[in-house]
Amino acid sequence: MAVGEQAIPHGAVCGTLLGRKAMSSWPNLAELIAAPDETTAVGLVGVPLGAGSVTPGGCDRAPELLRATLKRIATYDVETGREIATRIADHGDLEISGMSIEDASTPIRNAIAASALQRPLTLVAGGNNAVTRPAVHALGLPLERVGLVTLDAHFDMRELGPGLSNGNPVRALLGDGLPGRNIAQLGLAPFANSRAMHEDALAAGNLVVTIGEIGSGGIARAVERALGWLGHVEAIVVDCDIDVIDRGQLPGAPGARPGGMAVHDFFAAVRQLAAEPRVRIVDLVEWDPMLDPSDLSALTAARWLAECLAGFETR
Numbered sequence: 208m209a210v211g212e213q214a215i216p217h218g219a220v221c222g223t224l225l226g227r228k229a230m231s232s233w234p235n236l237a238e239l240i241a242a243p244d245e246t247t248a249v250g251l252v253g254v255p256l257g258a259g260s261v262t263p264g265g266c267d268r269a270p271e272l273l274r275a276t277l278k279r280i281a282t283y284d285v286e287t288g289r290e291i292a293t294r295i296a297d298h299g300d301l302e303i304s305g306m307s308i309e310d311a312s313t314p315i316r317n318a319i320a321a322s323a324l325q326r327p328l329t330l331v332a333g334g335n336n337a338v339t340r341p342a343v344h345a346l347g348l349p350l351e352r353v354g355l356v357t358l359d360a361h362f363d364m365r366e367l368g369p370g371l372s373n374g375n376p377v378r379a380l381l382g383d384g385l386p387g388r389n390i391a392q393l394g395l396a397p398f399a400n401s402r403a404m405h406e407d408a409l410a411a412g413n414l415v416v417t418i419g420e421i422g423s424g425g426i427a428r429a430v431e432r433a434l435g436w437l438g439h440v441e442a443i444v445v446d447c448d449i450d451v452i453d454r455g456q457l458p459g460a461p462g463a464r465p466g467g468m469a470v471h472d473f474f475a476a477v478r479q480l481a482a483e484p485r486v487r488i489v490d491l492v493e494w495d496p497m498l499d500p501s502d503l504s505a506l507t508a509a510r511w512l513a514e515c516l517a518g519f520e521t522r
């Protein structure tokens with residue numbers, strides 16, 4: 208076949224190449240951002256929560272930099288021949304500067320609910336990992352009917368005694384009544400958690416899949432296990448703690464360590480999870496732009512949004 212006759216992958220021709228309305232010559236995610244309206248299927252809520260981090264830093268800077276980086280991510284996926292076309296209803300950033308996690312939790316829940324109660328998918332740009340607890344509550348469902356998948360190097364099962372932090376949202380949710388049977392944790396890293404946290408997670412009934420198991424069994428199988436584990440729930444929240452990614456590929460997270468998840472596995476997991484119709488909320492947390500003087504972490508975070516949309520469009 209001559210070069211000019213190469214097949215364009217299925218799905219790429221009529222609706223997009225010929226029928227596209229005026230967009231830039233390099234269509235990108237920033238062009239999909241729209242004002243909130245009732246007809247847009249995907250919402251974006253920025254939650255610049257920095258308070259209460261175990262390692263204080265600049266997670267509150269992440270939503271702004273995520274938005275600024277979207278123009279560098281093209282909408283076209285050469286692997287599938289598909290082009291992301293879903294508009295994103297941008298609800299803006301929640302004003303929570305200076306607030307404790309305890310004080311911010313209700314405003315965060317309400318802001319996420321404002322999108323999640325009217326859309327099949329809401330993306331939450333954190334902020335630190337304390338965002339995840341109000342995100343679970345934002346669905347407004349009894350917790351027995353809600354599932355949680357974490358892509359995270361950590362159990363997030365630190366003790367609650369010192370107060371809420373980015374290190375204990377899973378323990379806090381268990382305390383709220385989220386059954387461990389409704390929690391699947393993927394990507395747990397060696398030498399990054401305590402025995403007590405591990406034993407408590409297993410005793411609660413959480414599915415625990417370590418980074419080593421993902422390495423040997425594959426990321427797709429791990430995600431299938433998580434979705435199978437949550438077969439009984441009605442709606443699912445996916446918590447993407449970006450520190451699950453290997454620190455060499457994601458320097459901009461305080462908890463990231465060498466030996467973490469390969470970034471292409473992270474992207475594949477996000478896409479596979481976003482394709483599941485019961486997934487209603489996906490967060491991205493723990494990205495601290497101040498830790499990465501390059502743009503590597505920003506480009507990774509922006510690609511996360513592309514993967515969420517690519518998965519969503521296959522529902």
Ligand SMILES: [Mn+2]
Pocket residue numbers: 336359360361363373448493
């Ligand atoms: Mn975490």
